[in-house]
Amino acid sequence: MDDTEIKDKLMSPAEAVKRFIKNGAQIAIGGFTINRNPMGLVYEIARQGIRDLHLVCHSNGQGLDVLVGAGCVRRIELAYAGNGRFAPTCIRFRKAVEKGEILLEDYSNYQMSLRFLAGSLGIPFIPTKSGLETDLLKRTGFSPEVRKERKIAKEKFFKIQNPFNGKEDPVVLLPALNPDVALLHTQYVGEDGTVRMKGLTFADIEQAKSAEVVIVSCEEILPREFIRKDPDQNSLPPFLVDAIVKLPYGAHPTACFYFYDYDVTHLNLYKEAAKDNQHFHQYLDEWVFGVSRHEEYLEKVGLSNLAKIKADPVMGYAPGLDRR
Amino acid sequence: MNGYGLRYSDREMMAISAGRLIKNGDILFAGTGGSMLAAMVAKRIHAPKSIVFFETGGIDPLLIELPMAVADPRVMYGTCLNSGLIEAFSVVGHRKLHTIAFLGAAQIDKFGNLNSTCIGDYTRPKIRFPGSGGACDAASLAYGFIVFMQHEKKKFVEKLNYRTSPGWLDGGDSRTKAGLSRGGPLAVVTNLGVMKFDDKTKEMYLSEYYPGITLDRISENTGFEMDLSKAIEAIPPTDEELLILRNEVDPQRLILG
Numbered sequence: 052m053d054d055t056e057i058k059d060k061l062m063s064p065a066e067a068v069k070r071f072i073k074n075g076a077q078i079a080i081g082g083f084t085i086n087r088n089p090m091g092l093v094y095e096i097a098r099q100g101i102r103d104l105h106l107v108c109h110s111n112g113q114g115l116d117v118l119v120g121a122g123c124v125r126r127i128e129l130a131y132a133g134n135g136r137f138a139p140t141c142i143r144f145r146k147a148v149e150k151g152e153i154l155l156e157d158y159s160n161y162q163m164s165l166r167f168l169a170g171s172l173g174i175p176f177i178p179t180k181s182g183l184e185t186d187l188l189k190r191t192g193f194s195p196e197v198r199k200e201r202k203i204a205k206e207k208f209f210k211i212q213n214p215f216n217g218k219e220d221p222v223v224l225l226p227a228l229n230p231d232v233a234l235l236h237t238q239y240v241g242e243d244g245t246v247r248m249k250g251l252t253f254a255d256i257e258q259a260k261s262a263e264v265v266i267v268s269c270e271e272i273l274p275r276e277f278i279r280k281d282p283d284q285n286s287l288p289p290f291l292v293d294a295i296v297k298l299p300y301g302a303h304p305t306a307c308f309y310f311y312d313y314d315v316t317h318l319n320l321y322k323e324a325a326k327d328n329q330h331f332h333q334y335l336d337e338w339v340f341g342v343s344r345h346e347e348y349l350e351k352v353g354l355s356n357l358a359k360i361k362a363d364p365v366m367g368y369a370p371g372l373d374r375r
Numbered sequence: 376m377n378g379y380g381l382r383y384s385d386r387e388m389m390a391i392s393a394g395r396l397i398k399n400g401d402i403l404f405a406g407t408g409g410s411m412l413a414a415m416v417a418k419r420i421h422a423p424k425s426i427v428f429f430e431t432g433g434i435d436p437l438l439i440e441l442p443m444a445v446a447d448p449r450v451m452y453g454t455c456l457n458s459g460l461i462e463a464f465s466v467v468g469h470r471k472l473h474t475i476a477f478l479g480a481a482q483i484d485k486f487g488n489l490n491s492t493c494i495g496d497y498t499r500p501k502i503r504f505p506g507s508g509g510a511c512d513a514a515s516l517a518y519g520f521i522v523f524m525q526h527e528k529k530k531f532v533e534k535l536n537y538r539t540s541p542g543w544l545d546g547g548d549s550r551t552k553a554g555l556s557r558g559g560p561l562a563v564v565t566n567l568g569v570m571k572f573d574d575k576t577k578e579m580y581l582s583e584y585y586p587g588i589t590l591d592r593i594s595e596n597t598g599f600e601m602d603l604s605k606a607i608e609a610i611p612p613t614d615e616e617l618l619i620l621r622n623e624v625d626p627q628r629l630i631l632g
Contacts, residue, residue: 082446083431083445083446084444084445084446085443085444085446085447086431086444086446086447086448087446109460109508110446110508112444112446129506130506130507130508130509131505131506131507131508131509132505132506133407133444133505133506133508134444135407135443135444135446135447136407136408136443136444136629136630137443139407139408139504139505140503140504140505141505144503145503148500148503149499149500149501149502149503151498151499154498155498157492157506157507157539158507159507159508159509159510159511159512160430160460160464160507160508160509160512161430161460161461161464161467161509161511161512161516162511162512164459164460164461164464165461168461180468180515180516180554180555180556181464181468181511181512181515181516182511182512182515182541183515183541183553183554183555184538184541184544184553184555185511185515185538185539185540185541186492186497186537186538186539187507187511187539190497190537192497192498219554220554221553221554222554250448250451250457251431251432251433251446251450251451251457251458251459252432252457252458252459253431253432253446253459253460254459254460254461255459256459257459257461306446306447306448308448308451312448313443313447313448362448366439366452367448367451367452368440368447368448368449368451368452370439370440371440373627374443374627374629375627375628375629
């Protein structure tokens, strides 16, 4: 394989996190609830004991819950914290919010996606009709003091009248986001650094384009000729990516379309552990802190579990998987 | 029991009642859990020409198996288009489309405004729920929405703890006046019956109660005054509806329980 073009960007998860994620950083993680969360990178953040992160997200599930549970997060701007049927509300997230351990501001999925889009376009704000007359606009979670800090908008929202039609027509303005780091897990990266995402892209592309630094972990690295033969399928150009981490099963236990389904066994195990503080710390000791490398984690998950969730090459998931 | 001797559960009656509200050609936005089931039932039984799509960006998937979340890879197979959130919300709010969203909630008021954020103080809540997700967006922008929830006094409240998603706001024409040019709640489907909203006042009224459910039980479980005078008894699920629901929609009983 000729990956000399990206040799400066190719690195281990440990190196990528060490180099680019500082205490207090504002980060956006890719994926959505139980799909394509960059879990290998999330585990590494927890392992390196990064603290005071400011998470900006639409609907992060497993990745958000592990980061919150491991004590890495100080503030969150989000639309949703849930994990489908495994956790209608993310369990460690819920505990932390109810205890007042993290500062939180609520937006909606569309609003957060638009905020990333605005950041990616280099515009300071973006209008929408979504959220008029709701408490998303009225209740704030950050104090005026917190609003003076870097990368935090001075106002949560701003309501104006549409200046173009000369009549009463309220519109919501949302502040743009430009996180320090976007982390995402994808199926393919080319030897030239081109990123290809399969299935749904969620807001991963907007998140990556809005961020100062982009870390991409991937299932496979493909030959340059291959990824450039069908460029309609590609998602991000090489020059927007700062670090590339080859990490097969890097989204486990969340799903990765065409590669594997979500791991029901592991998500059920997590759900049980997360309910109790002591069990949860045992879970982290066993699956995160007690594991030095991603390969070791995969060995713990075990071949038979990985075989169960192997995706059908046509359908992209594991048909007939027992999901109870 | 339905007329043919088949027993059915509350959840089954709910899913089938919600499905019956859908017309062929509607574009359905499905959330997680019960609302996912309702959209699948509509598509498989009542309105096969309707289109189901997800806020995550999956448009018109085959849905051979029931998705467990809106980001389940099952919403990505056999679609006409796999996209992302911004594209999905351009469908939700598209002026030409009759988009109907199925939404769940922790609390609802008599004008169909919804809370899926928290109970208690916002910054230090007694109970924290997942948050809006796409619910506020669908409630703001879709052609209409149908709420799917359990009927309990603490959920049907006079005043919400937090207004996550806009319904008819304060009733009358307050929604249009606030700048939301279309949309609003069309119906509320619970384990006891189906509620709709008065054309003028936009207040919730009981439209149907399920067989075996008394009006007293419904008012006991509703935390505000509700007009019960227009209600009729709902038709129990048919054998065909039950068999498709059990054998094709949720054979592992992931949401039916």
